[in-house]
Amino acid sequence: MNTQLALEFSQPEILEQLLALNAGELDTLDFGVIGMAADTVVCDYNALESKMAGLSKERVIGHPLFTSVAPCMNNFMVAQRFEDTAAADQALDLTLDYVLTLRMRPVKVKLRLLASPRADRRFVLVNRKP
Amino acid sequence: MCPEPESDLAQEYEALTQFVYLAPAGLVQARSDGEIVMINPVAAQLMMPLSHDGDLSNLFTALEDIAPDLRSRLAAFTAPQGMVCDGVHLLAPGGAKGGRRLFSFSLIKLDGSLVMAMLQDVTAQAQRERLLRHQEIWLTAILTGVADYALIDLDTRGCVTEWNESIGRVTGHGPEVVGRSLAVFYPEDAITPERVLDRLHEAEHSGWSLDDGWRLRADGKRFWGSAMIAPQRALADDHQLAAALSGADETGYCLIVRDMSGHHDAAEEARHAAICDHLTGISNRRAFFDAAETELRRWRRLPRPLSLILIDADHFKKINDTHGHPVGDAVLRHIARLMGATFRQVDVVARIGGEEFAVLLPSADLVSAQRVAERLRAALESQPAQTDAGPVACTVSIGIATMDDATSSVEALLKRADEALYAAKHGGRNRVCGPVLVLAEPG
Numbered sequence: 001m002n003t004q005l006a007l008e009f010s011q012p013e014i015l016e017q018l019l020a021l022n023a024g025e026l027d028t029l030d031f032g033v034i035g036m037a038a039d040t041v042v043c044d045y046n047a048l049e050s051k052m053a054g055l056s057k058e059r060v061i062g063h064p065l066f067t068s069v070a071p072c073m074n075n076f077m078v079a080q081r082f083e084d085t086a087a088a089d090q091a092l093d094l095t096l097d098y099v100l101t102l103r104m105r106p107v108k109v110k111l112r113l114l115a116s117p118r119a120d121r122r123f124v125l126v127n128r129k130p
Numbered sequence: 131m132c133p134e135p136e137s138d139l140a141q142e143y144e145a146l147t148q149f150v151y152l153a154p155a156g157l158v159q160a161r162s163d164g165e166i167v168m169i170n171p172v173a174a175q176l177m178m179p180l181s182h183d184g185d186l187s188n189l190f191t192a193l194e195d196i197a198p199d200l201r202s203r204l205a206a207f208t209a210p211q212g213m214v215c216d217g218v219h220l221l222a223p224g225g226a227k228g229g230r231r232l233f234s235f236s237l238i239k240l241d242g243s244l245v246m247a248m249l250q251d252v253t254a255q256a257q258r259e260r261l262l263r264h265q266e267i268w269l270t271a272i273l274t275g276v277a278d279y280a281l282i283d284l285d286t287r288g289c290v291t292e293w294n295e296s297i298g299r300v301t302g303h304g305p306e307v308v309g310r311s312l313a314v315f316y317p318e319d320a321i322t323p324e325r326v327l328d329r330l331h332e333a334e335h336s337g338w339s340l341d342d343g344w345r346l347r348a349d350g351k352r353f354w355g356s357a358m359i360a361p362q363r364a365l366a367d368d369h370q371l372a373a374a375l376s377g378a379d380e381t382g383y384c385l386i387v388r389d390m391s392g393h394h395d396a397a398e399e400a401r402h403a404a405i406c407d408h409l410t411g412i413s414n415r416r417a418f419f420d421a422a423e424t425e426l427r428r429w430r431r432l433p434r435p436l437s438l439i440l441i442d443a444d445h446f447k448k449i450n451d452t453h454g455h456p457v458g459d460a461v462l463r464h465i466a467r468l469m470g471a472t473f474r475q476v477d478v479v480a481r482i483g484g485e486e487f488a489v490l491l492p493s494a495d496l497v498s499a500q501r502v503a504e505r506l507r508a509a510l511e512s513q514p515a516q517t518d519a520g521p522v523a524c525t526v527s528i529g530i531a532t533m534d535d536a537t538s539s540v541e542a543l544l545k546r547a548d549e550a551l552y553a554a555k556h557g558g559r560n561r562v563c564g565p566v567l568v569l570a571e572p573g
Contacts, residue, residue, distance in 0.1 A: 072171030
């Protein structure tokens, strides 16, 4: 196994490395990965995220994240932040405490929001570990 | 034996999960002590900002700040199951962005151990409803005590664009009124072309413009009414759509003329008390200066003729000393009455001091101000006041100033009129003096 794939949820400069991974490689990570295009349409949905949410990739990929997949992130803490940083042409790398309703259970997680004016994909990383 | 049913079941389970994920209302299932068993995204989204440190493990704790009595309500609900509360409105504090929110909350007791809650953000609905109620109140207010009203469409210049029955009913005008200025609904001296444009501008600027007063029917009869002008864009949500539908590039105004016959007395009395001089019944000092400020604002936006006349009763102290104050008062009332008969309705006629009067004449230049001032002077000279002491003659001295670029305030205009009045007094009284001209030295 390529050592490069052992990405940590909190490691710095993670965006560039995520962009280099294919779907199979994303599936090996031990945190949830949701990748989306500038129009919020989901393009990456890794195995762990799929398992935690109880939704298959087929149901999620190709749909807008904040309206059709995860409305609980459609607020000023997540969706708005992506919009604001894009409007300001800035990069975003922010980790915040959050509660997701994974399979309708309130689950405390850490979210990491990643975006860059130079990248065509943005990411929401989900870590269930305390 | 056959794996398909299981796979179907998994698919259905997933579809069901997504169904609840995307349900546009907040749904929560909790134990009767409030511990959350299941919660969907919308519920979490609504409750997270309310609960301290974003903890969503207990329904009652999470909602404690906006509904502190949920636990006791449930405890007091003794039936084995049923609706504990149904669509109760809860007011939530504003979040990091945006103002306060209004939630609709329902709690259902499923059995002895489980409850189900539904939470919805109804802020937008509540605002829509309030707006509707607000409009209803407006409409009621507009139509209460109204004998009848006419709804009139105006173009951008304030001319009638279409005739309808309400126009015929209230004003007596037929379709020939189309194309005429809204001034047609006012007595001849109650509005000027410039004032028409002022009213349209003020409607555009503040959303509406309202004035009460005498209105004119086609047959020349007057009725007490009000005229409200509102820009049509305020009524049509989509300006471009409205323009596209009407085929016009610009939308105009709506004019509502209300016939207030019969309600004039009470309304007029209240208005009278606030803005009229108690002795003479013409405008008081404050109303005069308010009107002058408004007129000056209009002048600054769009300069046009505007004149000010100052009137002072000659030897008034002598009348008081000779005949007593009641006779002096009668003389002042006489002057006010003749002023009312001499000036136009659009002019602001006021008593601004003991025996000092002022008139503001919109759209009147120096020549026409001098003409009407002279008419007043002559009328007073020839008609003595009828008093308890018999006829008492009283002449007036009049000073006139007219607005120009060098004049920047009401005070400045008044000062110039005062200088002219001073000249009239010193010129021998019972005369009208125009602006004291300061001519540039030749060479």
